[in-house]
Amino acid sequence: MKHTGFLLARMGHVAAKQFAGRMEELGLTTRMWGALNVLDAEGALTQQALGKCTGIDPSSMVSTVDDLEAAGLVERRRHPSDRRAHAIHITEQGREALSRGRQLARGAQEDLLAPLSAQERKQLHELLLRLVIATKPKGVTTDQVHKK
Amino acid sequence: MKHTGFLLARMGHVAAKQFAGRMEELGLTTRMWGALNVLDAEGALTQQALGKCTGIDPSSMVSTVDDLEAAGLVERRRHPSDRRAHAIHITEQGREALSRGRQLARGAQEDLLAPLSAQERKQLHELLLRLVIATKPKGVTTDQVHKK
DNA sequence: TATTGTTATACTCTATAACTATA
DNA sequence: TATAGTTATAGAGTATAACAATA
Numbered sequence: 537m538k539h540t541g542f543l544l545a546r547m548g549h550v551a552a553k554q555f556a557g558r559m560e561e562l563g564l565t566t567r568m569w570g571a572l573n574v575l576d577a578e579g580a581l582t583q584q585a586l587g588k589c590t591g592i593d594p595s596s597m598v599s600t601v602d603d604l605e606a607a608g609l610v611e612r613r614r615h616p617s618d619r620r621a622h623a624i625h626i627t628e629q630g631r632e633a634l635s636r637g638r639q640l641a642r643g644a645q646e647d648l649l650a651p652l653s654a655q656e657r658k659q660l661h662e663l664l665l666r667l668v669i670a671t672k673p674k675g676v677t678t679d680q681v682h683k684k
Numbered sequence: 685m686k687h688t689g690f691l692l693a694r695m696g697h698v699a700a701k702q703f704a705g706r707m708e709e710l711g712l713t714t715r716m717w718g719a720l721n722v723l724d725a726e727g728a729l730t731q732q733a734l735g736k737c738t739g740i741d742p743s744s745m746v747s748t749v750d751d752l753e754a755a756g757l758v759e760r761r762r763h764p765s766d767r768r769a770h771a772i773h774i775t776e777q778g779r780e781a782l783s784r785g786r787q788l789a790r791g792a793q794e795d796l797l798a799p800l801s802a803q804e805r806k807q808l809h810e811l812l813l814r815l816v817i818a819t820k821p822k823g824v825t826t827d828q829v830h831k832k
Numbered sequence: 833t834a835t836t837g838t839t840a841t842a843c844t845c846t847a848t849a850a851c852t853a854t855a
Numbered sequence: 856t857a858t859a860g861t862t863a864t865a866g867a868g869t870a871t872a873a874c875a876a877t878a
Contacts, residue, residue: 540805541699541793543812548696550819551689584836593870598838620836620877645689651818656811657688663800663808664691670799671698732859741847746861768854768859 551648558640562633563607567592567600569637572609575626576634580613582621609633699796706788710781711755715740715748717785720757723774724782728761730769757781 556566564572570590575581578589587597601624604610609630615621626634649657704714712720718738723729726737735745749772752758757778763769774782797805 539789539793540809540812541703541789541796543809543816544692544796545696545700545703547812547815547819548693548699550816551696552693555689555693582836594837595839595871596869615836618836618878622837641687641689645687648689648692648815651814652811659807660811661688661691663804663811664688664695666799667695667796668691668698671695730859742860743848743862744846763859766855766859768852770860 554648555641555644558644559637561640562637564633564637565600565603567596568604568607568609571597571600571604571624572626572630572634572637575610575624576631580623580625582615582618583624584621586624604630607633702796703789703792706792707785709788710785712781712785713748713751715744716752716755716757719745719748719752719772720774720778720782720785723758723772724779728771728773730763730766731772732769734772752778755781 552566559566559569567590571586571592574586574589581589583597583601584594586592586601587594592600601610601612601622605612607629609627611625611627612622613625615623649660652660700714707714707717715738719734719740722734722737729737731745731749732742734740734749735742740748749758749760749770753760755777757775759773759775760770761773763771797808800808
């Protein structure tokens with residue numbers, strides 16, 4: 537119990553597992569969830585760009601998009617200017633899944649942080665955010681299919 | 685960047701990977717490190733007991749102890765009263781590895797928490813500790829080979 | 833020549849089940 | 856009958872390398 541790093545690793549694992557368990561109810565993996573969120577925020581992207589945003593390897597992205605498409609949450613459409621690439625679009629069903637998923641995520645977070653007061657949760661969030669920002673100095677460009 | 689649970693999972697992963705990288709310099713995996721620490725704190729244990737303390741599956745414990753023994757950090761000795769079981773003893777070399785490892789761990793933690801002030805680190809530690817305690821309601825009995 | 837998506841493959845990590853020798 | 860350690864095996868999860876189509 538001595539090291540903060542150990543506590544961090546332990547709780548991180550707990551949080552990830554608990555979150556994955558909730559998403560499973562929606563038929564989503566953590567990777568699918570991450571990709572869906574990025575598509576919702578950024579608009580249609582190529583698989584390569586999606587991989588850069590989510591940290592998913594291009595070869596792993598194939599099966600991730602396969603799964604999302606099989607569930608009707610995204611569509612592979614033709615890229616307007618590059619016939620090698622796909623433009624991955626989120627569907628209406630995808631947006632609905634996101635909405636339900638966000639509710640589940642809120643519930644999961646509520647359970648996870650139950651031992652802390654509102655003020656303590658805010659403290660924890662800010663401390664973690666500063667650590668995450670410090671460890672992520674790489675600027676990822678989005679490579680959107682349609683410019684915003 | 686919205687959810688605290690997400691930040692927790694992200695930083696936990698970073699912390700675990702960074703720690704594993706440091707321990708690799710000593711030829712140790714995270715599992716070997718965990719087992720070595722428990723043996724140092726609790727005295728000689730059976731592989732089963734060691735598995736319960738560290739959360740390592742009995743079958744995985746075999747190779748973990750194999751690796752530790754090959755590195756000269758522990759010894760499988762005869763259990764005084766149960767000829768099925770081994771008594772795993774930490775060696776002098778094992779204690780030296782622990783000592784060096786603890787230095788590395790301090791350095792790793794220093795790097796990880798560099799963005800935070802001393803007071804903020806203490807805050808973070810206490811918040812995480814309360815979360816960890818809340819998610820771990822199971823009392824593990826040690827099953828020591830020699831009573832203390 | 834380089835890049836996109838794809839496939840096949842290998843590698844890591846871990847858990848499950850069966851086996852042996854003891855209890 | 857149950858338990859400690861072991862082995863073999865299988866299953867995730869992920870990364871690597873090679874390939875076809877296209878840039």
